[in-house]
Amino acid sequence: MPDTPASATGFDDLKIVDADTHYSEPHDLWTSRAPARWRSRVPRVERDANGRDWWHVDDKRFGPAGAASIVRPDGSKQKFWEIDLAAGLQHDEVHEASYDPRARTQMMDQLGIWAQIVYPNLPGFGVQHLLKIEDLELRNAIVSIYNDAAAELQRDSGQRLFPQALLPFWDIETAVSEVQRAKQELGLTGIVMCSDPDLAGLPDIPDAYWDPLWEVCGALGMPINLHVGASDISMRRFKESAWPSQDRFRKIVVGSLQIELENARVLSNLLTCDVLVRHPDTRWVSVESGIGWIPYMLERLEYQLCETLPEDESLLHASPTELFRRQVYGCFWFEDVAPRKLLEDIGVDNVMFETDFPHPTCLYPSPREHAERVLAECGPEVCRKVMQDNAAKLYGLPL
Numbered sequence: 001m002p003d004t005p006a007s008a009t010g011f012d013d014l015k016i017v018d019a020d021t022h023y024s025e026p027h028d029l030w031t032s033r034a035p036a037r038w039r040s041r042v043p044r045v046e047r048d049a050n051g052r053d054w055w056h057v058d059d060k061r062f063g064p065a066g067a068a069s070i071v072r073p074d075g076s077k078q079k080f081w082e083i084d085l086a087a088g089l090q091h092d093e094v095h096e097a098s099y100d101p102r103a104r105t106q107m108m109d110q111l112g113i114w115a116q117i118v119y120p121n122l123p124g125f126g127v128q129h130l131l132k133i134e135d136l137e138l139r140n141a142i143v144s145i146y147n148d149a150a151a152e153l154q155r156d157s158g159q160r161l162f163p164q165a166l167l168p169f170w171d172i173e174t175a176v177s178e179v180q181r182a183k184q185e186l187g188l189t190g191i192v193m194c195s196d197p198d199l200a201g202l203p204d205i206p207d208a209y210w211d212p213l214w215e216v217c218g219a220l221g222m223p224i225n226l227h228v229g230a231s232d233i234s235m236r237r238f239k240e241s242a243w244p245s246q247d248r249f250r251k252i253v254v255g256s257l258q259i260e261l262e263n264a265r266v267l268s269n270l271l272t273c274d275v276l277v278r279h280p281d282t283r284w285v286s287v288e289s290g291i292g293w294i295p296y297m298l299e300r301l302e303y304q305l306c307e308t309l310p311e312d313e314s315l316l317h318a319s320p321t322e323l324f325r326r327q328v329y330g331c332f333w334f335e336d337v338a339p340r341k342l343l344e345d346i347g348v349d350n351v352m353f354e355t356d357f358p359h360p361t362c363l364y365p366s367p368r369e370h371a372e373r374v375l376a377e378c379g380p381e382v383c384r385k386v387m388q389d390n391a392a393k394l395y396g397l398p399l
Contacts, residue, residue, distance in 0.1 A: 011372055014384060015114035015399055017391035018367070019331045020227070020287050020354035023118045023153070023163065024067035024091065024099040025146075027053070033145050041138055042145065043122060053090060055122060057133055057142075067091045068121040069098035069358035080360035081249045098358045101157045108160065112368035113355070114388075115397055118153070118163040119192060119227055119287070120146065126194035126230025127166050136171065143168045143178065151186035159398055164190045164225055169197055172209065176216050183220045189395040190223040190285075195266045196231035206273035218281030223329075223394055226266055227287040228259050256361065263289035264297050267328065271320040272301055276327050283394060284328045288356055291330040292338035295345040298324060325350060329394060333363045339374040339386075348382050352391045 030042035045053050045065045053065035066088025070078040073095050083089060096103035108116065123130050123146065130139050143166045150163035165182035168174045182188040196204070203209040217224055246254065263286045270276065270284060301320040318326070325347045331354040332339055343351060353371055355363040363370055375383050392399050 011112075011368070011383060011387065014388045015392075016112060016353070016368065016371075016387050017395075017397065018108075018113045018116040018355045018357065019285075019352035019391045020333075021116040021118050021357045022068055022121055022359055023161075024069055024088075024094070024358075025120070025122050026099050027065060027091070029149050030142065030145050033148060034141070038138070038141050038145075041135075042142055052087070058135075058138070062132070063122065063129070064088060065091075067094040067098050069094040070360045070362070071095040071098060071358040071364060075365065077362075077364055081252065085252065085360060095358065101153055101161060105157055105160050107357075111355075111357075111365070115160050115162065115391075116357070117190070117354075117391065117395060118150075118161050119225070120163075120166060123166055124194075124230070125227035125287075126192060126196075127169065128194050128200070128231050131170065131200050139170065140168050140174055147178070147182055147186060147188065150188060154187065162189045162395060162397065164188065164192050165222075167191045167193055169194050169213075170200060170202065172212060176212050179213070179216050179220065179222055183222055188222075189397070190225055191217065192225050192227060192230065194231050195226050195263075196233055199232055205269065206275050210275075211278065214275065214279040214282050218279050221281075221283075221396060223283045223285055225285045225287050226263060228263055228289050230266075233262075260289045261293065264293055267294075267324075268297060268301060271298075271323050271328070272305070274317065276323045277317045280327070282327060285352075285394070286328065286330045288331065288333075288354065288361075290335055290338065291332045291346055291351055292335055292342065294324070294330055295342055329390065333367070334361070334370075336374050339371075340377065343378060343382060343386070348385050349390060351386050352394075353387050 027045040031039055031044045034042045041058050043055050043057050043062060046056050047053050055062040055065045064087040067090065068088050070080055070083070070089070071094060072078055075095060078089065091099060095107070097107035108114070119125060123142070127143065130142060133139050147165050150165060153161055153163055165178070165188040168178055179191060182191065194200070198204040267286055276282065298321045329350050329352055330346065331352045333354045333356055355367040357364055371387060375386065391397065
């Protein structure tokens with residue numbers, strides 16, 4: 001199908017919201033903000049004998065300090081199979097928009113994007129990487145400093161970049177307090193949550209242990225974002241392969257699919273337990289996992305529920321589809337078929353657009369053009385919801 005002009009799809013007057021991007025943490029994010037007692041312990045960057053930068057926490061190497069970006073300084077897109085994805089490129093090898101708010105908003109203007117929801121890299125998409133740090137007080141300090149920096153980024157971007165708050169989920173009371181601080185003091189718009197806290201020895205998401213957290217998120221209107229790779233088990237899908245004969249390139253290709261479909265497992269759990277019933281004011285987002293699988297998941301869950309346990313009174317609450325339509329959102333970027341044909345099945349009020357900028361799967365350099373093409377037949381009202389209104393309402397953005 002030929003490209004459709006923006007005027008035909010109603011894009012001309014939209015403030016497009018990109019519901020999933022990432023920020024390559026500046027090397028001084030923690031050290032420049034930490035009190036003196038923490039400065040030598042929080043994440044800091046040291047260069048090895050080979051000229052590669054590494055994050056260190058305390059006196060231990062924490063991970064590579066490469067930028068999680070494949071956009072080069074000249075604006076070209078690096079082929080992901082030509083680099084070490086685990087290490088990433090160095091900051092001087094990527095575009096400043098990967099880590100600088102002024103350069104990022106300039107890039108957004110070029111791409112036709114008004115606002116971006118921003119997720120972390122170093123702490124993990126569900127903050128699970130911080131579990132490697134034994135000192136709980138240090139963990140909490142790292143989270144607090146990041147959230148302070150996130151508020152600064154939001155302010156310095158002119159309220160166009162909206163980083164989601166980290167959550168110290170390993171301590172329920174501290175987590176509740178940090179949600180309150182993030183919203184009421186810092187003005188942040190949502191949180192990131194580990195999808196499998198039980199892997200850290202905590203109760204799993206349906207357990208009533210988490211009720212105080214869901215209650216405060218619902219009361220304050222803080223969406224709970226379940227980004228792909230938000231736990232160690234889901235990250236392993238990307239790094240491991242069931243087929244030893246796979247080369248590195250195919251392992252990455254298959255792993256990309258597997259890690260995204262991990263969110264089908266996470267949402268299946270969420271939609272068949274009673275968390276959403278107990279906390280109807282909460283809103284949950286499946287981030288960077290696409291939308292094409294959602295109708296199948298909902299249909300399959302309901303078929304099994306009705307066929308297997310038709311007399312079970314615990315199933316008398318709202319169905320998975322009803323719960324999804326009321327409280328859950330999905331995001332698409334590269335997909336062609338699902339935005340064209342499945343929006344009504346998913347719910348036009350439950351879908352948002354994302355680019356994943358500047359990660360290896362990002363929709364760059366023409367995200368707006370892709371969205372215009374795949375939504376060409378949906379009409380201006382649907383385009384407005386998917387490209388602007390759904391995300392603006394969910395995250396309380398100042399349109």
